[in-house]
Amino acid sequence: MQNYPTITIIGGGVSGLCAAITLKKAGYKTTVYESGARLGGRVQTDVMEGQILDHGFQVLLDSYPAAQEFLDFKALDLVKFAPGAIIFNNGKSTKVGDPTRDVSFLFATAFSNIGSIKDKLKMFTLSRKLKQKKLNDIFETKETTTLDYLQKAGFSDQIIQNFFKPFYSGIFLENELQTSSRMFEFVFKMFSQGSATLPAAGIQAIPEQLASHLETNQIKLNTTVSRVVGNQITLADGSVLESDYTIIAGQADRLVPNLPISNIKWHEVTVLYFKTTHKGFGKPIIGLISHPKSLSNNFHFSQDVFSDHENVISISVVKEHDYNENELASRVRMEFKEHAHIDLGDLIKSQTIKKALPSLKNINYCMDSTETRLTENVYLAGDHLSNGSLNAAMLNGKAAAQAVIDKIEGKVMVG
Numbered sequence: 001m002q003n004y005p006t007i008t009i010i011g012g013g014v015s016g017l018c019a020a021i022t023l024k025k026a027g028y029k030t031t032v033y034e035s036g037a038r039l040g041g042r043v044q045t046d047v048m049e050g051q052i053l054d055h056g057f058q059v060l061l062d063s064y065p066a067a068q069e070f071l072d073f074k075a076l077d078l079v080k081f082a083p084g085a086i087i088f089n090n091g092k093s094t095k096v097g098d099p100t101r102d103v104s105f106l107f108a109t110a111f112s113n114i115g116s117i118k119d120k121l122k123m124f125t126l127s128r129k130l131k132q133k134k135l136n137d138i139f140e141t142k143e144t145t146t147l148d149y150l151q152k153a154g155f156s157d158q159i160i161q162n163f164f165k166p167f168y169s170g171i172f173l174e175n176e177l178q179t180s181s182r183m184f185e186f187v188f189k190m191f192s193q194g195s196a197t198l199p200a201a202g203i204q205a206i207p208e209q210l211a212s213h214l215e216t217n218q219i220k221l222n223t224t225v226s227r228v229v230g231n232q233i234t235l236a237d238g239s240v241l242e243s244d245y246t247i248i249a250g251q252a253d254r255l256v257p258n259l260p261i262s263n264i265k266w267h268e269v270t271v272l273y274f275k276t277t278h279k280g281f282g283k284p285i286i287g288l289i290s291h292p293k294s295l296s297n298n299f300h301f302s303q304d305v306f307s308d309h310e311n312v313i314s315i316s317v318v319k320e321h322d323y324n325e326n327e328l329a330s331r332v333r334m335e336f337k338e339h340a341h342i343d344l345g346d347l348i349k350s351q352t353i354k355k356a357l358p359s360l361k362n363i364n365y366c367m368d369s370t371e372t373r374l375t376e377n378v379y380l381a382g383d384h385l386s387n388g389s390l391n392a393a394m395l396n397g398k399a400a401a402q403a404v405i406d407k408i409e410g411k412v413m414v415g
């Protein structure tokens with residue numbers, strides 16, 4: 001090893017943290033600069049009135065290969081969601097799920113009216129096919145939209161409207177199923193091979209666990225980087241630092257000009273948290289409102305997941321609308337009464353996340369380490385380089401770190 005190069009990581013989200021961990025494991029010290037007051041980037045949890053409120057409904061799929069590598073699932077005390085959903089429309093509810101993994105879904109799924117028998121058999125066949133399909137093959141398959149993929153696979157409009165649209169709108173954070181079919185296959189495979197989970201303390205336990213591998217003096221919070229040129233980093237307060245190697249683990253277009261990947265568009269979501277006297281479903285499971293005119297999309301009860309003292313329902317709105325907070329809350333209240341016969345109490349909080357998931361075409365599984373190199377000194381990471389998932393964020397952090405290690409240790413030619 002050469003003598004201790006200065007390595008800077010810009011961004012303390014999951015990707016930046018995984019880059020720092022990878023470098024630490026290889027014997028290198030880094031400094032992480034994070035503009036926010038806490039680590040985690042998009043993965044945050046607030047505790048309000050004793051309630052655990054994640055920033056948006058997001059789940060860790062325990063089948064993610066990168067999560068298995070970077071996280072200690074046991075220490076996270078993961079709560080598993082049932083492999084299915086309860087779908088509400090016009091006061092009626094239908095339960096659907098994978099009966100091969102949770103036998104309680106067998107009867108309900110077989111007799112549900114979400115789609116035809118043919119649809120249900122197709123779903124089963126698709127699950128089997130994607131379990132066997134290798135990740136590399138998924139990301140090499142020609143891309144189309146998810147909607148086109150489902151239609152070509154022969155699924156009926158009925159099951160697309162009743163199940164695929166609300167379920168995948170809650171995951172892709174867009175409601176027309178325009179997301180790449182590669183992402184659909186990847187997510188479907190991950191759901192088929194594992195469970196959607198949440199740490200018992202909320203989603204922020206993930207970056208907290210990652211950060212616990214680092215020294216506290218390696219992390220500089222409330223510190224925004226405004227420019228990166230060669231081996232010089234300018235902070236927002238005007239101070240200039242020297243950095244032999246810099247990993248930008250966030251959107252870099254404001255930091256470095258003329259990037260190959262810039263001006264990314266983002267999907268947004270609004271999440272509303274209401275108190276409710278409803279007892280919940282009795283186990284963690286995703287609820288969906290499938291009515292085509294409903295703004296409310298997916299929801300879950302906090303008591304089912306976190307055993308909070310009072311029940312809170314967290315509802316995601318994905319469709320575009322012109323309502324202000326009060327109007328949206330009234331509309332969602334009305335929809336829950338009409339479609340699910342659920343009374344919503346006080347609104348605790350509503351939160352709109354403008355840059356929730358990158359809207360990407362030509363998505364890939366993750367970057368090869370050589371592709372993360374922007375210049376001799378500057379490397380890129382973040383989910384937005386590949387696909388909007390914790391898995392991609394982790395892998396791209398690791399790839400950028402590996403590229404820096406290879407450069408320092410002379411395994412690559414100076415470009």
Ligand SMILES: Cc1cc2nc3c(=O)[nH]c(=O)nc-3n(C[C@H](O)[C@H](O)[C@H](O)COP(=O)(O)OP(=O)(O)OC[C@H]3O[C@@H](n4cnc5c(N)ncnc54)[C@H](O)[C@@H]3O)c2cc1C
Binds near residue numbers: 012039224250
């Ligand atoms: C509502 C919602 C639902 C989601 N659902 C899921 C899900 O179910 N499953 C899943 O796998 N993924 C989900 N995701 C995506 C997942 O959260 C992201 O893929 C992941 O968090 C991205 O991590 P990142 O480190 O690449 O980026 P970010 O989390 O965006 O981190 C970038 C960090 O860089 C910092 N930063 C940026 N610029 C600067 C600067 N100039 N100086 C200093 N710091 C800077 C930012 O403050 C931020 O902390 C969801 C995301 C949201 C918001």
